[in-house]
Amino acid sequence: MTGVVVVTLYPFLTIIARSFSSESRIRAGEVSLWPRGFDLTTYRIVLGDGMFWRNYGNTVLYTVVATAVAMALTTCYAYVLSKKELKGRGVLVGVAVFTMFFSGGLIPHYVLITSLGMKNTLWAVVIPNAISVFNLLVMKAFFESLPDELEEAAQIDGLSTYGILLRIVLPLSKAVIATMVLFYSVSFWNSWFSAFLYMDRTELMPVTVYLRNLIVGATGGTNAGASTEQLTQVASNIQSVTIVLTALPILCVYPFVQRYFVSGVMLGAVKG
Amino acid sequence: MTTATAGRSWRRALRRDWQLYSLVVLPLLFFLVFRYLPMIGNVIAFRRFEPGGSLLGERWVGLRYVRMFLADPTFWQVFTNTLWLGTLILVFCFPVPIVLALLFNEFRGRALKRFVQSVSYLPHFLSIVIVAGITMQLLATDGPVNQALRAFGGEPVAFLQEPGWFRTVFVGSEIWQTAGWGTILYLAALTTIDEDLYEAARIDGANRWRQIWHVTLPGIRPTMITLLILNIGTFMAVGFEKVMLLYNPLTYPTADVISTYLYRTGVESNNFSYAAAIGLFEAVIGLILILSANQLSRRAVGTSLW
Numbered sequence: 001m002t003g004v005v006v007v008t009l010y011p012f013l014t015i016i017a018r019s020f021s022s023e024s025r026i027r028a029g030e031v032s033l034w035p036r037g038f039d040l041t042t043y044r045i046v047l048g049d050g051m052f053w054r055n056y057g058n059t060v061l062y063t064v065v066a067t068a069v070a071m072a073l074t075t076c077y078a079y080v081l082s083k084k085e086l087k088g089r090g091v092l093v094g095v096a097v098f099t100m101f102f103s104g105g106l107i108p109h110y111v112l113i114t115s116l117g118m119k120n121t122l123w124a125v126v127i128p129n130a131i132s133v134f135n136l137l138v139m140k141a142f143f144e145s146l147p148d149e150l151e152e153a154a155q156i157d158g159l160s161t162y163g164i165l166l167r168i169v170l171p172l173s174k175a176v177i178a179t180m181v182l183f184y185s186v187s188f189w190n191s192w193f194s195a196f197l198y199m200d201r202t203e204l205m206p207v208t209v210y211l212r213n214l215i216v217g218a219t220g221g222t223n224a225g226a227s228t229e230q231l232t233q234v235a236s237n238i239q240s241v242t243i244v245l246t247a248l249p250i251l252c253v254y255p256f257v258q259r260y261f262v263s264g265v266m267l268g269a270v271k272g
Numbered sequence: 273m274t275t276a277t278a279g280r281s282w283r284r285a286l287r288r289d290w291q292l293y294s295l296v297v298l299p300l301l302f303f304l305v306f307r308y309l310p311m312i313g314n315v316i317a318f319r320r321f322e323p324g325g326s327l328l329g330e331r332w333v334g335l336r337y338v339r340m341f342l343a344d345p346t347f348w349q350v351f352t353n354t355l356w357l358g359t360l361i362l363v364f365c366f367p368v369p370i371v372l373a374l375l376f377n378e379f380r381g382r383a384l385k386r387f388v389q390s391v392s393y394l395p396h397f398l399s400i401v402i403v404a405g406i407t408m409q410l411l412a413t414d415g416p417v418n419q420a421l422r423a424f425g426g427e428p429v430a431f432l433q434e435p436g437w438f439r440t441v442f443v444g445s446e447i448w449q450t451a452g453w454g455t456i457l458y459l460a461a462l463t464t465i466d467e468d469l470y471e472a473a474r475i476d477g478a479n480r481w482r483q484i485w486h487v488t489l490p491g492i493r494p495t496m497i498t499l500l501i502l503n504i505g506t507f508m509a510v511g512f513e514k515v516m517l518l519y520n521p522l523t524y525p526t527a528d529v530i531s532t533y534l535y536r537t538g539v540e541s542n543n544f545s546y547a548a549a550i551g552l553f554e555a556v557i558g559l560i561l562i563l564s565a566n567q568l569s570r571r572a573v574g575t576s577l578w
Binding site for chain 1: 282293298379399410418419520531535548558
């Protein structure tokens with residue numbers, strides 16, 4: 001058990017230690033779990049970089065918009081799929097589930113997004129990932145577990161389908177909605193490949209692509225606040241700092257939200 | 273049912289449930305445009321595609337591109353690499369969560385157990401870019417792994433530049449990232465095992481190990497098989513994003529997989545039709561694998577995904 005904790009946490013602690021250490025001590029191979037030659041220069045450089053903030057802001061924006069769109073589409077479809085007596089329901093389920101096993105592949109997707117003119121727009125990262133079939137099935141299972149009588153009563157009281165969904169079903173589904181919002185927002189926060197693929201301009205990138213460019217050494221990714229000399233000198237330090245800053249929001253909310261994730265996955269597993 | 277009555281019942285369903293149907297319009301459009309249209313888009317594997325031209329290519333060229341990649345030595349290299357990585361992932365990453373779940377299950381301290389589980393899930397929630405970044409920092413020449421090597425009198429190793437190390441590095445980081453999270457479904461399955469079975473096994477004189485062997489493992493077998501089938505389904509797509517982040521031209525000999533190769537030929541070099549042919553090949557093999565795994569397990573053990 002201790003072994004699991006050590007193996008999982010050790011890499012994090014190392015990165016944190018390296019982010020606070022001076023470059024020369026890292027070079028000398030002295031830094032492992034504890035910062036050596038405590039030094040905040042790198043934090044100052046990264047936090048002083050306009051592009052870093054710009055990309056960080058993009059990540060926030062993309063995550064919010066994408067999660068909103070994804071929730072709207074997923075909720076609507078899942079609600080309809082939960083109506084057992086609906087004609088054509090089997091087909092609608094099949095349409096979604098088949099895509100879990102077979103996909104069009106990278107190139108046709110790329111050609112499609114390009115010819116729809118979505119390149120270099122927010123929509124290229126939002127729309128193509130709008131519905132995760134796994135999340136869809138979890139929501140469907142939850143809606144199915146709600147008692148039918150409630151909706152029937154509401155119907156007799158004269159509520160339309162939209163009214164039932166908005167005023168009866170959604171208020172009863174706060175738990176699953178919260179879970180799905182978390183699932184989607186974490187996955188959008190973490191994603192990098194769509195943006196990498198469909199965006200050519202640095203100022204449109206999310207912070208994950210900024211980090212990716214750092215670790216593959218594609219660019220310095222930086223302009224304000226640092227000379228090139230400073231940059232090359234502290235390159236690996238900058239990576240550690242950027243890793244810490246990019247992971248920070250997740251690490252902060254993680255202790256409070258992880259039980260929702262677990263229950264969400266359980267729900268999907270038991271009922272899906 | 274005749275067509276006429278079928279038509280009428282559809283009309284009745286539409287009249288009664290039109291509000292429900294209206295809710296599926298946008299999501300359905302999403303699936304058709306962004307999931308099914310690209311499937312059709314694969315015809316460019318058999319047609320000559322010109323950038324800026326039609327989405328579905330300009331004219332038929334038959335199996336030209338398929339023949340091209342079958343004759344391409346790089347293709348066979350990346351094909352072999354894909355099989356290697358896929359197999360290693362299956363062999364090493366699939367059993368770890370089972371072992372961990374059994375370990376968690378044997379452990380009695382509740383609060384501590386929950387803490388350990390929470391910690392072990394953590395890497396799953398980080399971006400793959402962060403995981404790649406951490407991996408590279410750990411394995412850097414001045415990183416902790418090489419420090420340890422030096423401390424034991426070894427020579428530092430350039431893990432990320434040596435083709436011989438790529439598979440180990442990749443599988444290692446994959447285990448680190450996925451093992452904890454992978455236990456969740458097994459732990460759920462473990463809670464459904466009837467306590468009476470353990471009772472009975474104890475009365476029959478079974479010790480801890482025999483109980484695990486005869487009660488616990490059979491109890492989670494359906495979960496194991498379901499996950500195995502799903503893993504086999506993603507066999508060909510092995511950690512595409514992580515390979516993209518971790519590999520470099522020096523490690524291509526072992527690291528380059530089908531999906532990274534098709535990314536480079538398609539997106540970077542604009543050979544869309546050629547890359548689409550490779551992609552289609554990959555997807556079809558994936559589909560065949562999951563269909564046959566499903567069929568096989570239904571016959572052999574009676575568990576299947578559908």
